[in-house]
Amino acid sequence: MSELAAHRRQPSTIGGYALAIAKTLDHYGVDASRVFKVAGIPAAIGNDPLSRLPVDTVTQLFRVCVDVTHDPYFGLAVARFIHISNLHALGFALAASSTLMDACKRVARYFRLVSQTAEIALEESGDDTVIRFNLLADVCGESEDAFLAYLIMSMRQLHKGSFNPIRVVLHHDMPREGPEPYEKLFRAPVIFGAGQAALVFVRTDLQQPLAGACPELAQHHDNIVTDYLARIDRSDVLAVVKQKIVEFLPTGECTRERVAQAMCMSPTTLQGKLLRRNTSFQAVLDDTRKELACSYVQQRSRSFTEIGFLLGFSDTSNFNRAFKRWTGCSPTDFRCGA
Template sequence: MTTSTNNEPKTIFSWASAIALALESEGIDSQALFKKAGVDLVTSSEPSYRIETVKITEIFRLAVEATGITGFGLLAGKNFHPGSFHAFGYSLYASNNLNDFCQRIVRYFRLLSDNGIHTLTETKDDYVLDIEIINTVTCDETIEGWLMAIVQMCRHIFRPNFNPLKVQLVREKPEIGAELFEQSFKCPVEFSSKLNAIHFAKEDMFVQLPAASSELARVNDEIVIQHLARLDRSDIVRQVETKIIELLPTGECNKERIASLLNMSPRNMHGKLEQRDTSYQEILDDLRSQLAIQYIEQDSMSISQITYQLGFTDTSNFSRAFRRWTGHSPSEYRKAKAEN
């Protein structure tokens, strides 16, 4: 069995649960296989419950060996559901559109694994969501399974017949079973690529999703940020985000107060954020802009309520900031949203 250390990257245990479901669907005793891999097949309601990525790799190796299915990761990816990702999953399902959905993956994937970084890029022809793997212990099955999970979620929240324009995989084209990939993704699959990525059609990215709920997404976003802060207490960005969300409605949200709550001086906090290529003001603006759009889409909240909920002193200051973020005033944005 592959060995691991506490310093290796980890992945949310839901991955193991999805693999177990895929094994059972193929008539394989998942308990026995997991025991062979040295992993106890248990479930946990804690979003921070994680397993070493190297162990997931070993489980996948044994699963491919037991089933004879080269693209077994695709089967695991199809067994994810919102609850698999806890608050993150529900936040994804409540996204306003696919762009919003992808931005959440970019921002919060850290809750699922510390072994990958996503990027969403607009090109001349499409939008590309790619994942850069940090540590090579991740296997092909993990990557293709995660991309499959993303496509499955899009089929649930957007439309059942959703297909990407293209999927790129760094892995080489398998000699046997390559057809399973195009059958699953229902689009061209490019093997031996430089990227592991999904290509989205531009016309799909900003269509209002049927189950969109800005309020539900916001509540779960806050839970995700809190879990991320607990998960990695050395992550200064997550710590600052958590405190800003707590203090914004109180009117006492400022750099000095945040630094004090984190037991450091404003200068020390500035230096730590600078090392992460960001600043207190950038984090504050980013969170405010996200929350502002979510609040505006809730008809039950007045502009005045939103103003003070985000810590602005008056509606004119909020309106100027909102126009800077969106190109529209709050009332214009809300009217256009209602008409659409």
């Protein structure tokens, strides 16, 4: 494999992340351009999601940052300088989410836009909700600190300043200088050196409505994220299939055959690729329809007839039956409870 090909196959992180690191360095009075040069990062790195940084490069950048600032908690500092725009469309979708639970689901669903280093899962445990980060690549502790701290700080901005997790679990070891900055920022017990990073919340705290909720705007940015994910890694069959499903659903002709043709492969080949990802075209279609349906129903400006059309249903009654199968309630009840 050529050096260029190997570079492209490395897990990557969105370039906007580096912009937040540059702002943090400026805050410390350090010339960010010199640090970036040492780390091998172009000074003109942009905020386009297609402008990516290999994970190894981000690790090298953080090592240099810690050295020049003499701050072992530099990752926590970076979290204060991450702006929603640094996450591109995902950041704006999070800001327009209806609840913190809604925002957490978006993080889990679209995290690959931010970084390809982990898969995120939401789990229910009694009265709690757990966000688990399953690492797919080696990441430095500063990267872990920056994103988890940013997530908590964003939740406080979206909901209320007194919002706190129950517990924070970190994959990396505790710095020898101690846990105090973590406990001060998270305002919760912090566990270090775990097999997986995780954030634990009281479930009802995540279900409170947010003042800035705008389902239409959130859906618009969801669609942008879906498109970018398909463009970032065209070898990711799930991302491309989902993007094509979103594109074809309103036509009423969203079939495996049409999606396969758009991806320049046979339906059998497409199904085989999906089976290797432990799914099928029908499962991806159903999941995407359900996800879109829940988002559309919250948009009160849309009639149920229009929503059924956008999801490719032949009539409203078929949409109503499918929605009740997906959620356990009618579209009307779901909208009233949103």
